[in-house]
Amino acid sequence: MIKRTIYCSLLLLFLMFASILLISRVQAANLEINTPAITSIKQSMQSRHAQLVEHYDSGAVGLTMDGMITMRDANAVPLAKRQSVNSLVSAENQDRNALYREIARANNHPEWESQIRSTFGQRWINMARPGWWYQTNHNSWAQK
Amino acid sequence: MKKNLFYANLLVAFVMFLSACVTINIYFPAAAAEKAADKIIEEVWQLENEKKEKKSD
């Protein structure tokens, strides 16, 4: 009987290790980001970035907490161009939404979308160039 | 002794339950996601080029 108890304890230990191993294995894994869909979204965003960058610089467009961008100060853009900046922002956001969704999908976890979005939200802001504006916790704006 | 065995089993079941819970909770690979995000952001914002340009300057 004592033997059995030992076995049980061993099993228990094993299970604990197994679970830890499982966790670490999952943690170490890379996220898949090389699908055709992600690549094409990336390309579309890359080519748009050339147009957007002057508006990040001027402060007209800012980065939001949720991994999107928004028109922050339209006064920084000439009147006639405001509509086109509007469409740039909305096209970029469509791409960003699609990007987060596709990454979640590519890794067979559609439910990760919101976590991926918030991870991106932080990273965009983190990697933003000096002078660019981003949204802070209190829903106000700060400059890098 | 039988009682002991029962407890042991119970404990095992509990640990399994616990490990299952834990696995689900931290299943989202935050570090990997950050790495993936950085890689994509670098490409989209073409930060690599900038670095290279700066170096060449």
Add this chain to the structure above:
Amino acid sequence: MCNRLIIIIFAALVLTLYVLMLSASAADFRFALVLDDIKNPVFEAQQIQVQLTHGSSGAGRLDINIAEIKVQHDVWKNVNVSCRTFHLEQKNINCTSGYLNIPGLLSYPVSLHLDSDSSLLKIKVYPTKSEDWQFTLQWSHTSWQGVVAINNGQLSQIVAWWPSYEQMPKLSSGKINGVARLQGDWSGLKIASIDMSVDALTFADQSGLHAGEDISFALKSNIARSMQPNQWDWQSDLYWQDGEVFWQPVYMTGDGHHLSLQGVWDDTNVRLLDSSLILAGIGTFNFSGLMSRTGNQISAFKLVADKVESSTLFSQILKPFLRDTSFAEMEVTGHFDLSLRLQEGELQSISLDWDDGSIIDSRDRFAFHRIHAHIPWRAGSTTIADISMLKGHVLNIPLGAVRVPLEINNFNLFLPQLVLPVLDGVLKLEDFSAAYTENGWQWKFNGELLPVSMETLTTALQIQQMHGTLSGYIPEVSYDGNNVSVNGVLQINVFDGSVVVHKLMLIEPMGLTPHLKADIAMRDLDLELLTRTFSFGKMEGRVDVDLRNLELANWRPIHFDARLFSSPGDYPRRISQAAIRNISALGGEGAVVAIQRSFLRFFEEFRYSEIGWRCALRLNICFMGGIEPELQSSYMLVKGGGIPAITVMGYNQEVGWQELVNRLQRITQENEPIIQ
């Protein structure tokens, strides 16, 4: 507000002076008057001091001080009106260098002229050197006339007195010129007219989302008391001549837009008659209506527009509102006639006639040309629209001429049958129904695809030319707002065999990254036709292919479980030297062990008993296998049989998908000249 204030002050002043004029004819005197309080529903004034010093020469000095004036919610203290050269005569009063000072609000030179003979009062205010406002009042015992003439009026100054809210756009500049005339008798106003022009008007709100720059417009307006009691006839024309406005999300420039309103106004209603809005480059919208003044509710409204230019209307006005949808990148052309009617705030009917229009997606996902449409819509009843299209395409697949008799009932559409030419075949739609729900448009239909030749389809899709036909019966295709799912089976006859597609599903077909999912089973494909088509070395025999759990993202495969194997049955099984070379090349170096190059050279063709290949694609990696059962470290792709026999083994179990595709392309391209 200010104008009224000035008038009130001057009216008070004039009254006082008038009394003086009638009573005093002495050559030299001094006069002082103190009033404690004047109360009136419109204004209140406290501690009014009037002081007049009159010299013998006829010139004098006048000072009026008011400790506090309250006009509705505004209070001004220490208001002062002074006249340094003041002429008081029997019949007229002149004040040529007066000054009006309201601390914290304004401080203007003024002048006044009153002539009792001709019953004329003229007041002129000079807020700045280049700016003047002239108020003229002339009266008789039956009627009166007032004129306000503004020369170079600075709008920004006037607006400073208006109440302002944070959200409201702020005016930063603008000039006003023009005349306003009021005419009446002693029972009240009879006619009023305004002829004003505003130039260089610039305004913006804090966010810059509602802003205008350098705007010029002209306003002409007339209002006249009609024969009926308490009723007014009015008419206004507004011409927007210059400048630009961005009012999120619409941007417009003023190049000759014209709004013309006319109607009748009484205590209860505002009636619009024969009014129109002319948008330059778009068209003319004629409208009339009735609005009750009590609840600000539209009780009737009718709009008619003829020959409206669709392209400018869509790109300038509609498109900005559609920017988050897949219609944002559409271009629309053609002219349309529109009429709509509202009753008690509810839309009653719309009629739209679109003549020779087209809809083109700028990303080329779809296009419809030469559209003629007559679309009537009536609340609560069924109407039939007649829509026809000469040609178009959806995702590269050409569509032929089609005429659609669409039944419309509120927001539900129904179409009993539609025959749509697709390439050289026909897509028959039956029982098409669509409804607008919370999730957007949803639709479904039954269908049948009558044979489309694979030659034309593959050409249209710009993929490898294939022979055979595509046909199918589709019990139900439905769209739930995001995904198109096909319940049923698409049958393709190609390569002398059959291909059956089932569980076909399109996820977000118009989204940025459409996904396609399907299960495909191919049976008895002729290997000879297949290898010839794809310029792979010649092989004879028949194969079955199962492509399960296929998923394409952006039309490229990211997931499937493929299995290719020799079909059961009796048929010649031969494989050419070229094909073997290609198969081995596919497997990469060292994939082939059972063939020796020296041995290979002697024969053009070999015999085999079985072919097998498996590939489980997981994102970018193809996990390969061969004929079952598999060995541990290798798999058999071709199993020899007969003489001369050949066996091909594979060792490479994981191959990058792109690498595999590249190799295939290289092979088929290299081989092309040989085949031809």
